[in-house]
Amino acid sequence: MTVNTQPVTESPDDPRAFGLPLVDAHSLPAELRTLVSRVHDLVDAVANTEVDTDTLAETAATVEGLTDRLNVARRQIGAMVRRELGDGTTMVGTITNIVEGETNPAAPQLFLDRTDEGLRAEVTLNTIYQGPPGLVHGGWIAAMLDQAVGSVSAVETSPGLTANLEIDYRRPTPLFTPLEITSWVERVEGRKVFVAGRIRAHGQVTAEATALMIRVEADG
Numbered sequence: 001m002t003v004n005t006q007p008v009t010e011s012p013d014d015p016r017a018f019g020l021p022l023v024d025a026h027s028l029p030a031e032l033r034t035l036v037s038r039v040h041d042l043v044d045a046v047a048n049t050e051v052d053t054d055t056l057a058e059t060a061a062t063v064e065g066l067t068d069r070l071n072v073a074r075r076q077i078g079a080m081v082r083r084e085l086g087d088g089t090t091m092v093g094t095i096t097n098i099v100e101g102e103t104n105p106a107a108p109q110l111f112l113d114r115t116d117e118g119l120r121a122e123v124t125l126n127t128i129y130q131g132p133p134g135l136v137h138g139g140w141i142a143a144m145l146d147q148a149v150g151s152v153s154a155v156e157t158s159p160g161l162t163a164n165l166e167i168d169y170r171r172p173t174p175l176f177t178p179l180e181i182t183s184w185v186e187r188v189e190g191r192k193v194f195v196a197g198r199i200r201a202h203g204q205v206t207a208e209a210t211a212l213m214i215r216v217e218a219d220g
Ligand SMILES: CCCCCCCC(=O)SCCNC(=O)CCNC(=O)[C@H](O)C(C)(C)COP(=O)(O)OP(=O)(O)OC[C@H]1O[C@@H](n2cnc3c(N)ncnc32)[C@H](O)[C@@H]1OP(=O)(O)O
Pocket: 092, 093, 146, 147, 148, 150, 151, 154, 159, 160, 161, 162, 163, 164, 191, 192, 212, 214
């Protein structure tokens, strides 16, 4: 299934205008959030385990059974979640978004919140996101910055798609270290939103991004 980027109603900021289901983040059951967190830990455990083969085989069978149990009821692709930001405004994203999706155990759960300048998040990454030894994978750095600049464009103007993204990797970005991610809008020209973002570790910039977002709704 692909998602049509053309709105079908006059309310382009509401994903229901695109025929996509929408849930409020606060309505997600605590049990689901707990499951997501447990499976996130499971992925890390699997990636790093050195247990014996009997234990591996037994665990694989158990996990297969759990997967079958969950697959009896699946969400529609493109299902959206609306979350409230610190200043009372809301932000909408796909619920399985690989960077911040509430229901995605593979996501680092990057929770961006509003600042005077734009958006800001703090996240600490484990070895699931490893590229070079002890360091964050460059593609994940790009993914987090893409999310940060895309989200700031959405909350400050309206939702769009990344047309162009440039990353400068200034210093290695370490695992197991609090990372500060910030993003802001530089200027808007009709449907074109020029945005920028930055990752800092220990106060030092490790990566910077500039991007062009194209708003998906008709201007005006
Ligand atoms: C809350 C949400 C957070 C989301 C965070 C994550 C964001 C993402 O990762 S989005 C996924 C990755 N991006 C994509 O898949 C997008 C794929 N590309 C496309 O669909 C299209 O190229 C799209 C929609 C970006 C633009 O297409 P279209 O709407 O036809 O616009 P188009 O007429 O080509 O271009 C509009 C303007 O942008 C310019 N432009 C388009 N692409 C580029 C580019 N790569 N570089 C520079 N300028 C560009 C054009 O020159 C044009 O400028 P002007 O109006 O001055 O003539």
